[in-house]
Amino acid sequence: MKGLSVLLQKEWREHIRNYKVLWIPIVFIVFGILEPVTNHFLPEIMKSVGNLPEGADFTWPEFKGEEIFVSLLGQYQLIGVLVIILAFMGTISGERKNGTATLLYVRPVSFRYYFLSKWIVVNGIVLGSVWLGFMAAWYYIDALYNHVNALPVLGFIATYSIWLIFVVTVVLALSAWLPTGGAAGLAILVTLVYQVIDSLIGAYWSVSPWKLSMYASYWFNPDSELSDLWMSLCLTVILIAILVLFGIFMSRRNAAKTTV
Amino acid sequence: MTTLLQASDLTRKYGDSIAVDAVSFELEEHTATALIGPNGAGKTTTLSMLAGLVSPSQGAIRFSDNEKKDIRSIIGFLPQYPKFFPWLSALEFTEMAARLSGVDTRQAIRDAKNTLEFVGLGDAMNKKTGTFSGGMKQRLGLAQAIVHKPKLLLLDEPVSALDPVGRRQVMDLLKELQQETTILYSTHILNDAEEMTDQLLFLRQGKLVEQGSLNEVRARYAEPRIIIEFESLQELQRFTKATEWKVTSKGLIASIDVQTEGVDISSILSVLCTGLFMVRKVERQTASLEEIFMKVAVI
Numbered sequence: 102m103k104g105l106s107v108l109l110q111k112e113w114r115e116h117i118r119n120y121k122v123l124w125i126p127i128v129f130i131v132f133g134i135l136e137p138v139t140n141h142f143l144p145e146i147m148k149s150v151g152n153l154p155e156g157a158d159f160t161w162p163e164f165k166g167e168e169i170f171v172s173l174l175g176q177y178q179l180i181g182v183l184v185i186i187l188a189f190m191g192t193i194s195g196e197r198k199n200g201t202a203t204l205l206y207v208r209p210v211s212f213r214y215y216f217l218s219k220w221i222v223v224n225g226i227v228l229g230s231v232w233l234g235f236m237a238a239w240y241y242i243d244a245l246y247n248h249v250n251a252l253p254v255l256g257f258i259a260t261y262s263i264w265l266i267f268v269v270t271v272v273l274a275l276s277a278w279l280p281t282g283g284a285a286g287l288a289i290l291v292t293l294v295y296q297v298i299d300s301l302i303g304a305y306w307s308v309s310p311w312k313l314s315m316y317a318s319y320w321f322n323p324d325s326e327l328s329d330l331w332m333s334l335c336l337t338v339i340l341i342a343i344l345v346l347f348g349i350f351m352s353r354r355n356a357a358k359t360t361v
Numbered sequence: 362m363t364t365l366l367q368a369s370d371l372t373r374k375y376g377d378s379i380a381v382d383a384v385s386f387e388l389e390e391h392t393a394t395a396l397i398g399p400n401g402a403g404k405t406t407t408l409s410m411l412a413g414l415v416s417p418s419q420g421a422i423r424f425s426d427n428e429k430k431d432i433r434s435i436i437g438f439l440p441q442y443p444k445f446f447p448w449l450s451a452l453e454f455t456e457m458a459a460r461l462s463g464v465d466t467r468q469a470i471r472d473a474k475n476t477l478e479f480v481g482l483g484d485a486m487n488k489k490t491g492t493f494s495g496g497m498k499q500r501l502g503l504a505q506a507i508v509h510k511p512k513l514l515l516l517d518e519p520v521s522a523l524d525p526v527g528r529r530q531v532m533d534l535l536k537e538l539q540q541e542t543t544i545l546y547s548t549h550i551l552n553d554a555e556e557m558t559d560q561l562l563f564l565r566q567g568k569l570v571e572q573g574s575l576n577e578v579r580a581r582y583a584e585p586r587i588i589i590e591f592e593s594l595q596e597l598q599r600f601t602k603a604t605e606w607k608v609t610s611k612g613l614i615a616s617i618d619v620q621t622e623g624v625d626i627s628s629i630l631s632v633l634c635t636g637l638f639m640v641r642k643v644e645r646q647t648a649s650l651e652e653i654f655m656k657v658a659v660i
Contacts, residue, residue: 199444
């Protein structure tokens with residue numbers, strides 16, 4: 102465990118000093134604020150800059166707070182996931198390529214701790230950022246729309262957090278396996294492109310990690326049947342565990358490819 | 362002497378090519394061994410296998426220290442071009458290296474400071490490694506390799522990136538370390554190998570082609586010559602006419618190959634005395650390590 106705590110400290114220091122601890126939360130918080138604010142003021146914005154013809158009257162839909170949460174999740178699904186991939190795609194492959202991993206691999210440190218230290222810190226940053234983003238959105242939703250109860254919000258964010266842990270694990274496992282470019286490409290394919298495929302032909306199955314973002318919104322509807330959500334959560338957790346083991350295995354196997 | 366490490370039939374293949382081919386050697390405790398060979402001879406791969414970075418395709422590495430679970434805790438490794446996390450200071454990096462090698466946190470801080478002072482980075486220990494020059498990086502590389510007091514120090518070209526002053530300083534540090542640890546280092550700078558070595562390992566195309574102490578290797582490749590410096594050119598010419606040996610001359614200096622001509626220094630001195638030749642100097646010369654290297658590298 103001693104090796105793990107040293108590596109956790111190293112990872113934490115790295116992300117503080119390269120400012121990822123700062124700019125990633127800022128990105129998520131900005132989106133968390135913009136989504137409720139722009140939707141609320143959209144009619145006024147369009148009226149003043151939309152170049153609508155004189156006398157034209159457009160009826161804007163009345164959003165509920167819960168819908169804003171779901172709409173924000175849609176933003177996070179594209180831009181947020183892309184930020185995660187781009188920020189962390191070289192976490193392991195980068196250290197291998199630039200040779201900084203050499204002086205870690207020659208120490209009596211297990212590859213399990215090496216991978217887990219990165220996994221824990223990256224997940225901490227990502228989940229912290231997303232939670233802060235949703236909290237910021239919640240504040241503005243409460244102020245500009247309606248009050249949304251805590252329990253469904255927490256269920257919603259927790260479900261989405263499991264999906265994000267899955268995304269982080271995919272990115273890190275691919276970074277352990279492939280060079281940075283390959284890891285980024287495949288991570289985009291697995292998380293973003295497959296999501297589109299799942300939404301197009303996924304009607305044939307109901308249990309899938311890629312459906313978690315959709316199932317998360319079920320928490321806002323008391324009549325929703327949650328069995329598919331729970332099954333998908335279980336499957337995602339199992340996949341996360343398998344990917345962590347794969348990442349540890351690939352970190353060890355590719356250690357010999359480190360630039361010496 | 363106690364054997365610290367025994368490498369037997371060490372082989373590393375990359376696809377069809379063999380980087381290291383059935384190399385066997387032993388390292389005695391508190392000795393310095395120089396790993397010499399031309400580029401691509403397999404020096405770095407050999408060191409990487411010993412450091413645990415690369416697994417041997419074949420063969421075994423046995424350490425006498427069997428009590429240790431993870432042998433990497435008694436090894437210190439300095440790569441040819443050490444790379445550090447640029448956002449860490451030298452002290453933070455060295456302390457991390459010590460802690461990862463099993464040293465307690467408080468002790469690690471103390472050891473890191475002392476080691477950085479030892480390698481001459483006392484004033485720069487709180488600077489970020491990203492701002493370090495090549496020489497400073499090499500010293501920091503040495504610091505992280507020795508901070509946990511390893512039994513075996515593996516150094517890949519430890520001084521090749523340094524200027525003459527830095528080279529001298531690092532070589533002096535290594536000589537000090539030799540009292541406490543066993544050193545295996547690769548080098549291209551043969552003067553350094555001559556200066557600090559108990560054993561030479563010559564690698565060529567992955568194979569260990571020569572092995573032994575400096576004197577043993579010299580004896581094998583010696584081709585000793587006797588060099589005579591005459592007072593004048595006339596004396597030299599008189600000497601060449603007076604003997605049947607094949608004499609190579611350059612300026613006032615005559616050189617006789619001892620092995621080819623089957624002579625020794627006493628028979629030459631006898632001729633010189635009998636003929637009353639006017640000489641300035643008579644000396645026996647052996648091949649330098651550089652000459653041996655050239656021979657071993659091209660055989």
